[in-house]
Amino acid sequence: MLQFDAGILSNRTIAPDWKELILRWNPGAGRPEPGHFLTLRPGRGSDPLLRRPFAIASYDAGRGEGPSVSIIYQIRGSGTRLLADLGPGATVDVLGPLGKPFPLPTAGESPILAAGGVGLGPVLYLARRLEELRTAASAAAVPGAAQASDGSTSQAPAPFVIGFRSAVLVPDLPFPPGLVLCTDDGSTGFRGTPVDWIAHNASSGATRIYACGPSPMLAAIARLASGRGWKASLSAEQWMACGVGACMGCVLPRPAAAGGASQGFLRACADGPVFELGDIDWEKA
Amino acid sequence: MKPDLSVRIGPLVLPNPVGTASGTFGYGSEYEELMDVDALGAIYTKAVTPEPRPGNPVPRIVETPSGMLNSIGLANPGIGAFVREKLPELRRRRCAVIVNVAGSSEADYLEVIERIEEAAGSWNAAAADEAGKAGEGRSGVDGYEINVSCPNVAHGGLSFGTDPVQVERLTAALRRATKRALIVKLTPNVADIGAIAKAAEAGGADAVSCINTLVGMVIDVRRKRPFLARGTGGLSGPAVRPVGVACTFKAARAVSIPVIGLGGIMCAEDALQYLLAGAVAVQVGTGTFVDPRIPLDTLRGIEAWMEAEGVARVGDIAGLLATQA
Numbered sequence: 001m002l003q004f005d006a007g008i009l010s011n012r013t014i015a016p017d018w019k020e021l022i023l024r025w026n027p028g029a030g031r032p033e034p035g036h037f038l039t040l041r042p043g044r045g046s047d048p049l050l051r052r053p054f055a056i057a058s059y060d061a062g063r064g065e066g067p068s069v070s071i072i073y074q075i076r077g078s079g080t081r082l083l084a085d086l087g088p089g090a091t092v093d094v095l096g097p098l099g100k101p102f103p104l105p106t107a108g109e110s111p112i113l114a115a116g117g118v119g120l121g122p123v124l125y126l127a128r129r130l131e132e133l134r135t136a137a138s139a140a141a142v143p144g145a146a147q148a149s150d151g152s153t154s155q156a157p158a159p160f161v162i163g164f165r166s167a168v169l170v171p172d173l174p175f176p177p178g179l180v181l182c183t184d185d186g187s188t189g190f191r192g193t194p195v196d197w198i199a200h201n202a203s204s205g206a207t208r209i210y211a212c213g214p215s216p217m218l219a220a221i222a223r224l225a226s227g228r229g230w231k232a233s234l235s236a237e238q239w240m241a242c243g244v245g246a247c248m249g250c251v252l253p254r255p256a257a258a259g260g261a262s263q264g265f266l267r268a269c270a271d272g273p274v275f276e277l278g279d280i281d282w283e284k285a
Numbered sequence: 286m287k288p289d290l291s292v293r294i295g296p297l298v299l300p301n302p303v304g305t306a307s308g309t310f311g312y313g314s315e316y317e318e319l320m321d322v323d324a325l326g327a328i329y330t331k332a333v334t335p336e337p338r339p340g341n342p343v344p345r346i347v348e349t350p351s352g353m354l355n356s357i358g359l360a361n362p363g364i365g366a367f368v369r370e371k372l373p374e375l376r377r378r379r380c381a382v383i384v385n386v387a388g389s390s391e392a393d394y395l396e397v398i399e400r401i402e403e404a405a406g407s408w409n410a411a412a413a414d415e416a417g418k419a420g421e422g423r424s425g426v427d428g429y430e431i432n433v434s435c436p437n438v439a440h441g442g443l444s445f446g447t448d449p450v451q452v453e454r455l456t457a458a459l460r461r462a463t464k465r466a467l468i469v470k471l472t473p474n475v476a477d478i479g480a481i482a483k484a485a486e487a488g489g490a491d492a493v494s495c496i497n498t499l500v501g502m503v504i505d506v507r508r509k510r511p512f513l514a515r516g517t518g519g520l521s522g523p524a525v526r527p528v529g530v531a532c533t534f535k536a537a538r539a540v541s542i543p544v545i546g547l548g549g550i551m552c553a554e555d556a557l558q559y560l561l562a563g564a565v566a567v568q569v570g571t572g573t574f575v576d577p578r579i580p581l582d583t584l585r586g587i588e589a590w591m592e593a594e595g596v597a598r599v600g601d602i603a604g605l606l607a608t609q610a
Contacts, residue, residue, distance in 0.1 A: 003576075
């Protein structure tokens with residue numbers, strides 16, 4: 001992790017009250033992976049005070065001008081309002097990459113990606129990364145062969161299932177293939193939630209679900225994955241103060257031990273934000 | 286001439302006056318990649334209790350105007366895990382290490398100190414003089430900060446710190462258990478902080494630190510319930526700075542032992558308010574969350590100010606305050 005002042009390259013509206021911020025990335029911080037997050041200080045004063053955490057939504061190695069990353073955010077408080085007013089040329093105090101990233105699917109695992117609302121960023125970055133790997137594997141594969149070099153099947157893009165309340169809220173972003181749009185009101189795509197779609201459409205077999213979204217969504221995914229014997233890597237979105245494991249403010253409850261005794265908490269920032277199935281009691285998160 | 290930044294706290298000499306406040310800095314290693322931890326005057330660890338404590342239910346934190354409210358609940362792995370896992374890494378520190386101690390009863394505080402004395406060995410002034418130099422031979426613990434002021438637990442904490450009789454009795458009991466520097470951390474949630482500071486001094490404390498957080502509450506009007514799971518929490522950050530400076534001013538005039546000031550320090554000028562009010566050292570807490578560069582920027586700023594003002598020693602700063610009669 002590194003703290004640095006990052007130049008803003010763009011900060012554009014992608015849906016009502018939603019923006020995508022593209023920042024120059026300091027190569028000394030290392031390449032962020034899908035699931036990593038950063039914190040940034042939206043202003044220079046004391047109100048709002050705390051840094052804001054955002055999952056990284058893309059990474060571009062850049063040509064000549066150096067790497068950049070993007071985050072996707074919803075304007076919903078004093079910090080994000082300040083952030084929304086920053087334009088190209090401004091700089092912002094960034095700390096990252098933070099947390100533990102998503103584990104990539106192992107040979108033979110079929111990934112399904114799911115995101116709801118503000119959980120879009122990290123899952124979008126993972127979808128983009130898996131698509132890069134799939135394309136590279138397809139190009140390298142002997143024509144007619146179905147196996148990539150790591151043993152995974154490389155033919156169909158992973159389902160990337162994202163949910164919004166309504167069509168008007170679907171962000172204007174370049175999505176990778178495999179996209180399944182879900183809306184609560186059915187105004188576009190599948191009518192229902194990403195969890196509904198996965199429950200109806202996913203085939204059985206060795207599956208790993210990757211997801212980020214509100215706690216009720218992650219709880220539903222955890223129930224679905226446990227019921228079907230799938231693996232799941234779930235990324236939490238939590239309030240946090242430090243982002244580096246010191247303040248203990250962003251914790252999530254572990255499942256109770258046999259007999260109901262509490263097993264305490266894990267920190268979203270340093271132990272996560274990506275957790276495997278069984279690490280967290282999402283029903284109580 | 287370079288000013289002398291060292292500060293004496295009882296038997297301990299801190300290499301400089303800037304430390305990081307308990308509960309905001311873990312055990313030091315959390316910030317290792319972001320700053321030169323050993324350049325600090327001291328780190329004050331997360332509170333240690335006899336038993337492991339998972340801490341309070343979530344949500345535990347919420348931002349407030351120029352501040353934050355927390356109700357962590359002294360989450361820590363307990364004295365056994367502290368001695369096994371944290372002490373070895375603290376021995377490698379070159380800055381002073383002050384262990385923050387908490388409990389629900391006098392016996393709890395004693396147990397933590399006795400277990401650390403047993404594991405770290407008795408106080409060795411010669412090795413302690415090496416603070417700021419090599420890590421060789423360091424015991425890992427240079428002093429204790431007694432937390433009698435946590436607002437976020439049901440037993441102990443604040444209920445000790447608001448009663449001068451209990452503060453004196455507890456301090457005296459802990460004084461008998463250690464020759465290391467003993468600092469009592471005071472709460473601002475009292476009518477007369479000077480009376481509590483005097484009780485700590487009478488019990489044998491080497492210093493007092495002030496302030497711990499102020500009790501506060503934020504209510505989520507839409508859901509008609511407190512934002513924090515436990516209801517109330519402790520307020521910190523720039524919002525509490527004037528309270529901290531006033532408490533430091535009062536405590537410094539009530540006692541002759543050193544006062545360590547904290548509450549809302551975001552820069553050297555904020556720290557200098559505390560030093561002018563009578564503190565000999567300061568701690569940065571919430572400021573480190575906001576910008577991990579703040580503790581060492583504060584130290585550099587104090588040094589630059591002393592040079593510009595021609596102040597030779599940190600302890601001389603308090604004498605510069607002009608007050609109206």
